[in-house]
Each structure stands twice: as C-alpha cells, then as structure tokens.
Amino acid sequence: xxxxxxxxxxxxxxxxxxxxxxxxxxxxxxxxxxxxxxxxxxxxxxxxxxxxxxxxxxxxxxxxxxxxxxxxxxxxxxxxxxxxxxxxxxxxxxxxxxxxxxxxxxxxxxxxxxxxxxxxxxxxxxxxxxxxxxxxxxxxxxxxxxxxxxx
Amino acid sequence: xxxxxxxxxxxxxxxxxxxxxxxxxxxxxxxxxxxxxxxxxxxxxxxxxxxxxxxxxxxxxxxxxxxxxxxxxxxxxxxxxxxxxxxxxxxxxxxxxxxxxxxxxxxxxxxxxxxxxxxxxxxxxxxxxxxxxxxxxxxxxxxxxxxxxxxxxxxxxxxxxxxxxxxxxxxxxxxxxxxxxxxxxxxxxxxxxxxxxxxxxxxxxxxxxxxxxxxxxxxxxxxxxxxxxxxxxxxxxxxxxxxxxxxxxxxxxxxxxxxxxxxxxxxxxxxxxxxxxxxxxxxxxxxxxxxxxxxxxxxxxxxxxxxxxxxxxxxxxxxxxxxxxxxxxxxxxxxxxxxxxx
Numbered sequence: 145x146x147x148x149x150x151x152x153x154x155x156x157x158x159x160x161x162x163x164x165x166x167x168x169x170x171x172x173x174x175x176x177x178x179x180x181x182x183x184x185x186x187x188x189x190x191x192x193x194x195x196x197x198x199x200x201x202x203x204x205x206x207x208x209x210x211x212x213x214x215x216x217x218x219x220x221x222x223x224x225x226x227x228x229x230x231x232x233x234x235x236x237x238x239x240x241x242x243x244x245x246x247x248x249x250x251x252x253x254x255x256x257x258x259x260x261x262x263x264x265x266x267x268x269x270x271x272x273x274x275x276x277x278x279x280x281x282x283x284x285x286x287x288x289x290x291x292x293x294x295x
Numbered sequence: 296x297x298x299x300x301x302x303x304x305x306x307x308x309x310x311x312x313x314x315x316x317x318x319x320x321x322x323x324x325x326x327x328x329x330x331x332x333x334x335x336x337x338x339x340x341x342x343x344x345x346x347x348x349x350x351x352x353x354x355x356x357x358x359x360x361x362x363x364x365x366x367x368x369x370x371x372x373x374x375x376x377x378x379x380x381x382x383x384x385x386x387x388x389x390x391x392x393x394x395x396x397x398x399x400x401x402x403x404x405x406x407x408x409x410x411x412x413x414x415x416x417x418x419x420x421x422x423x424x425x426x427x428x429x430x431x432x433x434x435x436x437x438x439x440x441x442x443x444x445x446x447x448x449x450x451x452x453x454x455x456x457x458x459x460x461x462x463x464x465x466x467x468x469x470x471x472x473x474x475x476x477x478x479x480x481x482x483x484x485x486x487x488x489x490x491x492x493x494x495x496x497x498x499x500x501x502x503x504x505x506x507x508x509x510x511x512x513x514x515x516x517x518x519x520x521x522x523x524x525x526x527x528x529x530x531x532x533x534x535x536x537x538x539x540x541x542x543x544x545x546x547x548x549x550x551x552x553x554x555x556x557x558x559x560x561x562x563x564x565x566x567x568x569x570x571x572x573x574x575x576x577x578x579x580x581x582x583x584x585x586x587x588x589x590x591x592x593x594x595x596x597x598x599x600x601x602x603x604x605x606x607x608x609x610x611x612x613x614x615x616x617x618x619x620x621x622x623x624x625x626x627x628x629x630x631x632x633x634x635x636x637x
Contacts, residue, residue, distance in 0.1 A: 170299075170324060170325070171324060171326075171327065172324060172325035172326065172327045175327030175328070176327060176606070176607060179327075179607035179608065179611065180607050183607055183610055183611060183614075186614070246475050246476055249475070249476035249477070249478055250476045252478045253476060253478045253481045253482075256478065256481075256482060257485065260485070265632070265635065265636055268632065269632060269636070272625070272628065272629050272632060275478060275479055275482075275625065276625055276629070279479065279618075279621060279622065279625060282618075283618040283621070283622065284614055284615065284618060285545075285614075285615050285616075285618035285619045285622065287615075288412060288545070288615055291611075291615070292410075292412065292413070
C-alpha cells in the first residue's frame with residue numbers, strides 16, 4: 145500500500161512550517177508561505193471525504209426534489225427533476241459529482257422559489273433541513289482554530 | 296535587483312521629486328493581508344537623516360473588488376485632524392504613469408492591526424477600545440457629507456433608496472464572479488428583495504468595511520481607522536450591521552468585533568448619532584451584510600480560481616468566511632420560517 149495523498153499533503157504542510165518558513169527573511173514572504181502551509185494542512189484533512197460529501201449532498205437534494213415534485217407548479221421544472229432522477233453518473237470522480245451537484249443546486253433554487261410562490265411551508269421547511277445538512281457536509285469553518293494555530 | 300528593491304528605487308525618486316529635496320531609502324517591505332491593494336511600509340531619510348515612515352498603497356493589476364484609489368484618499372482627507380483618527384495623507388496618483396500603477400501615500404501610524412478572528416486580540420483593553428470604536432462610527436455617521444473632500448465618494452448621485460443601490464451592486468458582483476450555485480445565498484437575496492427595509496433616516500458617509508482588523512490600536516487607544524476603499528454615501532445602518540455581524544465575533548456573538556457587549560455598543564451609537572434604531576430595518580441590513588460578505592468572498596474565490604491573483608488570502612476568504620456567512624444566513628432564515636409558521 146502506497147502512502148495516501150492526504151498523508152503526503154500533511155507532511156508537506158508540516159515541512160513548510162518547520163523547515164522552509166524559518167529560512168525566509170521577509171515578513172510578507174513568511175506570512176504568505178505560512179498561510180499556504182495552513183491551507184494545505186486543511187486540504188489534507190478534507191481530501192479523503194470530498195467525494196463522499198458531494199455524494200451525500202447530491203442524494204439529499206435528489207430525495208427532497210422527488211418528495212417535493214408533486215407540489216411544484218412549473219412543468220419545465222418537473223421535467224428537469226425527472227431528468228436528474230434518471231441520470232446515472234458515469235464515475236465517482238470529484239469533478240463528475242461536483243458537476244451533478246451544481247446542476248442539482250440550480251434546480252433546488254428554482255424549486256424553492258416555486259414553493260415560496262405557493263407558500264408550501266411543509267416542503268420549504270424540509271428544504272432548509274436539507275440545506276443545513278448539506279452545509280454540514282461541506283463547511284470547513286470549524287477548522288478555523290486549526291488554521292490559526294498553524295500560523 | 297528584485298521587484299521590491301526596484302519599486303523602492305522608483306518610489307524614492309518619485310518622493311524626492313514630490314518634496315523637491317533628495318531622500319534616501321531606509322527600507323521597504325510588503326505588508327501581508329488585504330487582497331485589494333499591495334501595501335508597503337517604507338522608511339525614508341532626508342539629507343539631515345531625519346526618518347519618515349510611510350505607507351504606500353498600490354492598486355493590484357487584479358483587484359478583489361474594483362475600487363477607486365480616490366475614494367479611499369478622499370475619506371482620509373475628509374477626516375484629517377478630526378475625531379476620526381486616520382493617517383496623514385501625502386499624495387495620490389490616479390494614473391499608472393509614475394510608478395506603474397495608481398497609488399496613495401500616507402504617513403505610517405505606529406499601531407497594531409489584529410486578525411478579525413482572534414477573540415483575544417484587544418485584551419485587556421476591550422472596554423476602552425470598544426467605547427472609542429463605537430463612538431468613532433457615530434462620528435462617521437454625523438460627518439457633514441457636503442464636505443468638499445467627499446464630493447468624489449460614490450452613491451451621492453443615487454436618488455433611490457440606499458438599500459437598493461447596495462443590494463443591486465453586490466448581487467451584480469455575485470452574478471459576475473460566481474463559479475457555482477449557492478441555494479442558501481440565493482434564498483437570502485430573494486428574501487432581501489421581497490422585504491426591503493424602511494428608507495434611511497438620513498444619508499450619510501458609510502465606511503463600507505468597518506470592523507475589527509480594519510483599525511490600528513496602541514494599548515488602550517484606537518489610533519487609526521483604515522481601509523476606506525469601499526466608502527460610499529448610504530444608510531447609517533449599513534456600517535452598524537456590518538460591524539456587529541457575528542462573523543466578526545464568531546466565538547462570542549454578543550461582543551461585536553470582540554470589544555464590548557452588543558447592547559452597550561448600540562447604546563453608544565444611538566447616543567452619538569441621535570438615531571433611534573428601527574429593529575426590522577437593522578435586521579434587513581444584518582442579512583444584507585451576509586450577502587455583501589459572500590459577494591466579497593465569491594470575488595476572492597474567482598480571483599483564485601481564474602489564476603489572476605493566487606494570493607492564499609483569496610483562498611482563505613473563499614473557504615472560511617464564506618462558510619461562516621452561509622451559516623449566519625441559515626440561522627436567520629430558519630428562524631424566520633419558524634416565525635411564519637406560528
């Protein structure tokens with residue numbers, strides 16, 4: 145078994161901070177390289193779960209769109225949802241999942257807008273639960289402390 | 296000769312011509328942070344070896360948010376020797392002819408700038424600095440906008456409601472710079488257009504980025520308000536909502552900008568401005584602050600992704616503050632939905 149990409153990134157971030165940073169004389173260069181080190185450390189912690197996070201987001205949106213479809217008025221929008229229902233990603237590359245994620249997000253926005261028009265509070269409330277959960281899968285702001293300590 | 300040394304040499308020639316006496320360069324160093332301008336700290340000496348410390352702010356070839364050097368310089372000019380502490384202005388060049396890019400020069404204020412995410416940054420002087428911070432914001436609100444120095448500040452000509460000018464502007468930035476779709480942000484934009492605030496009690500000078508991290512302090516004294524590049528004429532509640540936004544006190548939401556308690560801050564502001572805060576309008580500006588913030592972070596992400604400015608601060612801005620503003624919108628709109636249900 146070869147070392148993982150995330151492990152390599154983590155050691156690289158550590159070396160930036162401990163080995164290369166002290167060699168720089170200018171404060172600006174030190175701060176800039178230090179920031180790169182911190183952001184690389186953060187990336188190393190995120191990279192392993194990136195595809196899984198996207199997949200979970202996509203499933204959450206798809207399930208909500210399916211449930212809400214019966215309450216949506218716009219026929220064109222219903223058609224777009226049905227197209228997504230029958231879509232099978234050709235692979236599980238991050239770029240493929242992200243492309244589908246963006247498509248679903250656009251439809252999600254249109255669906256929310258439609259339901260706001262009809263004041264369908266039940267499905268709207270569900271949509272915010274979905275958005276909250278999606279945000280949880282994607283956010284990295286909770287790692288702010290780690291980033292500050294790496295500076 | 297490296298770029299910085301060359302820049303120092305070109306600068307000293309310009310500065311000597313400006314003062315019509317020879318100066319020599321002691322040092323030049325770039326300051327990290329802030330992606331809209333390249334900022335340098337310089338030490339220069341006259342023929343008697345008297346030292347002057349300067350700040351040289353130069354437009355980036357690619358700027359995070361397109362702003363005019365004149366806007367920032369005008370605001371500094373308007374507050375020279377006033378209750379709003381600002382650096383002493385020296386020169387502005389709006390063309391790229393002299394040093395390759397537009398720039399402003401000011402005297403350096405010897406104080407500390409803190410990270411807006413450091414909750415202990417102002418310890419143990421939070422109380423003293425807090426009183427000054429909110430009183431100074433009040434001074435900005437009561438500043439006479441007919442001051443000739445402010446004649447170039449944007450927004451003066453706009454006859455409609457301030458909220459619309461600002462919201463249209465930042466939504467346009469989002470439309471231009473977004474690489475993806477963010478349903479949380481889109482919901483906030485719809486909500487803001489659907490339920491606009493009351494008209495501004497008065498139109499005043501708005502700093503545009505008034506918060507911790509954008510002022511200098513020395514022990515218990517606030518010695519300089521900086522970063523006026525987004526200044527404009529608008530609604531006094533805009534700066535208030537921006538400065539009290541939870542993003543600037545993420546670990547202690549009731550202590551905006553990590554200074555004094557929010558309630559006390561609002562009291563100081565109301566006493567100084569003699570404006571009674573209309574809560575629903577302030578709530579609108581609170582949500583607007585998130586949309587404006589996300590426009591700025593989106594723009595930073597765009598600079599990074601497109602390769603036009605790969606400063607890591609642009610990556611950080613798109614990742615961390617962007618997440619925080621989305622979370623604030625989530626909390627706000629979830630709460631609003633629950634209220635609508637009951």
